[in-house]
Amino acid sequence: xxxxxxxxxMLETQVDDFLNIVSESGLLFKEALRLYLDERFDDFEERxxxxxxxxxxxxxLRREIETQxxxxxxxxxxxxxxxxxxxxxxxxxxxxxQTLLELSIERPAILAELKQDxxxxxxxxxxxxxxxxxxxxxxxxxxxxxxDHLHKVMFYEKEGDRIAEKLRRRIFSADIxxxxxxxxxxxxxxxxxxxxxxxxxxxxxxxxxxxRSI
Numbered sequence: 001x002x003x004x005x006x007x008x009x010m011l012e013t014q015v016d017d018f019l020n021i022v023s024e025s026g027l028l029f030k031e032a033l034r035l036y037l038d039e040r041f042d043d044f045e046e047r048x049x050x051x052x053x054x055x056x057x058x059x060x061l062r063r064e065i066e067t068q069x070x071x072x073x074x075x076x077x078x079x080x081x082x083x084x085x086x087x088x089x090x091x092x093x094x095x096x097x098q099t100l101l102e103l104s105i106e107r108p109a110i111l112a113e114l115k116q117d118x119x120x121x122x123x124x125x126x127x128x129x130x131x132x133x134x135x136x137x138x139x140x141x142x143x144x145x146x147x148d149h150l151h152k153v154m155f156y157e158k159e160g161d162r163i164a165e166k167l168r169r170r171i172f173s174a175d176i177x178x179x180x181x182x183x184x185x186x187x188x189x190x191x192x193x194x195x196x197x198x199x200x201x202x203x204x205x206x207x208x209x210x211x212r213s214i
Contacts (some may be wrong), residue, residue: 124160125194160195
């Protein structure tokens with residue numbers, strides 16, 4: 001299988017940089033949540049701002065790639081798939097940014113006995129994102145290796161669902177006000193949404209991979 005960017009080295013470099021941003025945003029998301037759970041709110045805000053900056057850089061770089069694809073008529077047979085994939089990947093960084101914003105604004109009080117579960121839920125999301133980034137790199141370089149990474153995305157998404165269900169059960173069995181239970185359920189949904197978005201993008205990538213393999 002020929003590399004998709006065989007004759008477009010600059011575009012390949014830009015896509016690599018974009019994928020690095022997606023990966024780094026996930027890692028910073030995990031670190032920011034850990035700081036929030038440790039109640040180190042100033043450090044949390046610093047990490048949150050770093051994710052915001054990454055999201056802006058990712059938007060700018062995605063637009064540059066789109067311009068390259070259209071103005072230089074690069075890879076016309078795969079342009080639509082690549083553009084759609086980049087837009088979907090961009091939503092990963094945006095999800096991380098929005099979730100941290102919700103925490104910053106609402107400052108939910110996390111029960112001490114739930115903190116480890118929340119940390120594990122975030123870790124599943126980041127692991128899913130990392131596997132998705134690897135799968136996307138393979139899409140451009142060695143398409144036969146894509147499925148080796150996609151199944152990991154699905155694994156971590158299912159693991160995230162398992163942890164989220166456990167969290168909700170523990171939340172609603174806790175001796176706290178219903179309003180706090182609903183707030184914590186809302187937090188659980190937002191943190192777990194990172195792995196859900198990764199699965200959505202993985203589904204799109206799987207279809208694009210099949211199209212390129214035919």
